[in-house]
Amino acid sequence: MTSSAIAASGLRKAYKDKVVLDGIDLDVAAGTVFSLLGPNGAGKTTTVNVLTTLMKADGGTVRVAGHDVATETKAVRAAIGVTGQFAAVDDLLTGRENLQLMAALKGLRPGESKLVVDDLLERFDLAESAQKMTTTYSGGMRRKLDLAMTLVGKPRIIFLDEPTTGLDPRSRRTMWDIIRGLVAEGVTIFLTTQYLEEADRLADRIAVLDQGKLVAQGTPAELKRQIPGSHVRLRFAGDLELDSAMRVLTDATRDDEEDLILRVPSDGGARSLRALLAQLDTHSIEVEEFSVHTPDLDDVFLALTGRTSTKVNA
Incomplete structure (x- = not known):
């Protein structure tokens, strides 16, 4: 894996006459948190879909984990994990069974599967609830289980789509700690979030997407320095x-x-x-x-897009 976990150049995508991505350039360093922000319709979901091989771009080049997303799809998928906005857990199974199912899908042997599942249950503080049906889980527990399921395959790059939406402040901070822990281990996080405070606290770099174009990129501090108003x-x-x-x-x-x-x-x-x-x-x-x-990221977002952060949605 190169120093760039994700590298996109001239990324373009259109639906008939509507241009959704208009020449996007991204460079996400390995072992960092990169946050993509933008209002509804900015092109965030399309960007993530292209980067995760779920959609083909009309133009440009994209390499994820050193592999071309167009010609090395299997290699890209083997290196990444994707956690959507809503926890993708099976309500008919217990927490442990959800993890065991994911381990089986990843082709882990029984002995290896047990070690991985036990480790993840302990790591995400779910061991005591492992035998309970996930219908009894709180929102925070479901999000933790969802992320734990993503980690079964030990991905080097994880795409997190609004990982803390709907969580209470305590659960949100727990998720932040988990994300920081993953990055400390060398995992790369590509984050979309509707909470600008979350991007401010977690992201090493932020890109703001508006109407299919990147209108700003930089560290949170660099972006805030662009806006007058202190x-x-x-x-x-x-x-x-x-x-x-x-x-x-x-x-x-x-x-x-x-x-x-x-x-x-x-x-x-x-x-x-x-x-x-x-x-x-x-x-x-x-x-x-x-x-x-x-100025905070709300001020930055308003200045760059002409919209308030209440309209931010990934």
């Missing part, structure tokens, strides 16, 4: 203090949503923050509280 929020005790501050801080603006708050453009650094507070102190203007705000 500022300090100052809260005052009353209108007198706020008006005085407005006269001193000529670049400050009132907050549109909350009273007695000013927004002051700032890089958020310690030096500029100390200078700001010292300026107010010189004029005997007291601040009740302050906070530093920098």
